[in-house]
Amino acid sequence: AQSVTQLDSQVPVFEEAPVELRCNYSSSVSVYLFWYVQYPNQGLQLLLKYLSGSTLVKGINGFEAEFNKSQTSFHLRKPSVHISDTAEYFCAVKSNFGNEKLTFGTGTRLTIIP
């Protein structure tokens, strides 16, 4: 079984400040890791994913995430946020053995303060 913990339910950040959204996972096998973004009144969109290789993954809209196996973390970062980044962000995990479904975290609501 696998699980995902997003430690912060809400994160307020001033515009142009950096942000880090935290995600920790638990799994008995190797995993793939993902971040999704949900803009107001929309469905989820894939932001970035880690499958293998470099532990630093770059995604859309200037976001990046770093896979840390020893700390079982996959934190999402952006060096300078914009008003348009206001959204809910979901971390998700999936076993890389066989056909396993995605398991989502509880989400972090990012609010950008002008």
Added chain:
Amino acid sequence: EAQVTQNPRYLITVTGKKLTVTCSQNMNHEYMSWYRQDPGLGLRQIYYSMNVEVTDKGDVPEGYKVSRKEKRNFPLILESPSPNQTSLYFCASSRRLADTDTQYFGPGTRLTVL
């Protein structure tokens, strides 16, 4: 344009009145899934379908039914809705179960059961 559509987008109903939320995709995807999103709980899978006439329970299937008679459609049925089914519902599809990280999500259906 590749898309997943859901109808209705908003629905207010009363306890016990049967309802159906439709979901349709135009990408010839084999895998389709229903999620509910609740504050503090993230996305939880209700049912999924690997292909036509193949459906299975997700994490929270109680009180829901689905069918997959055609590849493009995957309706969610609430035979006797109750207030605890008030939620935001998302339909999603992907080419196969193995591709669930690249699921396409519908715009969501906000259901209120009084």
